[in-house]
Amino acid sequence: MSDRLDGRVAIVTGAASGIGRAIALRMAAEGAVVIAADRNVERLEGLKGEDTMPGQVVHVAGDLTTTDGIDAVVMAAGAHGGADILVNNAGVMDWFLPAGDVDDATWETVMAVNVTAPMRLMRAVLPGMLAQGRGAIVNVASVAGITGAAAGLAYTASKHALVGMTRNTAYFYGPQGVRTNVVCPGGVETHIAEGGAVPRLPWTYERLQANFGRAQRTAQPDEIASLVLWLAGDEAVNVNGAVIASDGGWSAA
Numbered sequence: 001m002s003d004r005l006d007g008r009v010a011i012v013t014g015a016a017s018g019i020g021r022a023i024a025l026r027m028a029a030e031g032a033v034v035i036a037a038d039r040n041v042e043r044l045e046g047l048k049g050e051d052t053m054p055g056q057v058v059h060v061a062g063d064l065t066t067t068d069g070i071d072a073v074v075m076a077a078g079a080h081g082g083a084d085i086l087v088n089n090a091g092v093m094d095w096f097l098p099a100g101d102v103d104d105a106t107w108e109t110v111m112a113v114n115v116t117a118p119m120r121l122m123r124a125v126l127p128g129m130l131a132q133g134r135g136a137i138v139n140v141a142s143v144a145g146i147t148g149a150a151a152g153l154a155y156t157a158s159k160h161a162l163v164g165m166t167r168n169t170a171y172f173y174g175p176q177g178v179r180t181n182v183v184c185p186g187g188v189e190t191h192i193a194e195g196g197a198v199p200r201l202p203w204t205y206e207r208l209q210a211n212f213g214r215a216q217r218t219a220q221p222d223e224i225a226s227l228v229l230w231l232a233g234d235e236a237v238n239v240n241g242a243v244i245a246s247d248g249g250w251s252a253a
Contacts, residue, residue, distance in 0.1 A: 003054055004233050006031030009080045011073055011121065013064060014090030016043035018190030019140060022225035023087055028055035030229065033080045037073045038090070039063050064090060064117040074124045082128040085232045088118035088162070089140040094154040095200040096208065107154045114158035115165075122169060126178065135178040136232045139166050140224070143186045143247045149211040150186075150250075152204070159184075163243055170241030179240040181231045186247025187218040217248045 010027045014020035015036035024036045024047060031054040038044045041061045048057060060076045062069035077083040092113045094106050122137060129135025144150040145159030166182035173180065227246050230236055245251045 003031040004235075005085070005229075006054065008032045008084040009035065009077050009082060010085035010087065010232065011035045011037065011077055011083050011125065012087045012089060013037045013073075013117070013121070014140075016040045016047055019185065019188060019221045019224045019228075020087075020089040021047055022221035023089060023228050024057060026222070026225045026229050027085070027232070028053045028057050030233075031055045032085070033058065035060055035073060035076045035080075035083070037062065037064065037069075039069075064121070065112040070117070070120050070124060073121065077125070078128075082132075083125040084129070084132075084135060086121055086125050086135075086137045087140065087228060087232070088121060088137070089228075090117065091140070091142075091158075092155075094152040096204045097152040097154065097200060098204055099153045101201060101204075102153050106152075110154040110158050111161075114155070115161045118162060119165060122165070122180075126173065129178045130173065130176050133177040135173075136236075137166075137169065137178065137180040138228050138231045139163075139180070139182040140228070141166075141182050141184045141243075143184050143245060143251050145182070145184050146243065146245060146251055147211075149208060166243070167241050174240040179231075179236070181236070181239055181242045181244065183224060183227055183231070184243060184245045184247065184251070185219060185224050186245070186250040188221060188224060189218055190221060219246065219248065 010032045012024045015024040016038035024034045028034045034057045037060045141159040141162045144156045145163045170180040
């Protein structure tokens with residue numbers, strides 16, 4: 001542990017499990033006040049920083065697809081001086097449904113969680129970051145954000161959108177001290193499988209199997225958290241608008 005995030009306030013969404021949990025704990029261990037947001041109240045309550053950690057973890061339970069959910073997170077950060085770091089990590093899958101089979105409900109849910117909520121949070125924290133002339137936004141996309149053969153239509157489109165949002169935000173606000181980058185994990189041991197990661201159609205699973213075979217290993221959440229932590233810290237001061245795959249070589253195959 002060190003104090004590289006001492007005095008910083010970090011919002012981490014999807015913080016109750018998987019990558020988000022690992023990020024929240026790592027940032028608290030580095031001295032940050034972490035606003036840990038998730039809709040899973042039970043798992044969120046189980047997220048606690050260790051007494052020896054220099055930072056702290058503040059729980060905010062809610063639905064980030066609602067205005068109230070966004071406001072609660074922003075208010076919690078404001079109570080500690082405002083967000084210095086935003087990690088948009090929350091996401092849902094799409095049952096691997098291709099264009100001919102995706103239903104409106106799946107499309108709208110995936111876009112609301114994976115695209116609209118991150119946009120609203122970025123919009124909400126940018127004024128404070130710009131006022132202080134410093135800020136770091138790290139979006140967590142997926143290998144599906146840089147390829148077309150890792151998920152269904154909705155998830156693929158949503159993660160490509162998040163990559164585009166990252167680049168656009170980096171371009172507009174980088175000169176004013178706000179860095180925005182995106183991480184694209186491959187296979188990671190997380191709970192996202194509970195939210196639409198089981199193929200509904202056998203033929204889509206068979207079609208994707210060849211691509212899944214390119215993944216050389218399944219990562220642990222803490223491995224992705226290490227990259228996010230670095231991007232959020234001062235060591236990455238010259239990194240802005242980067243799209244970084246952490247997929248064990250999956251996207252390179």
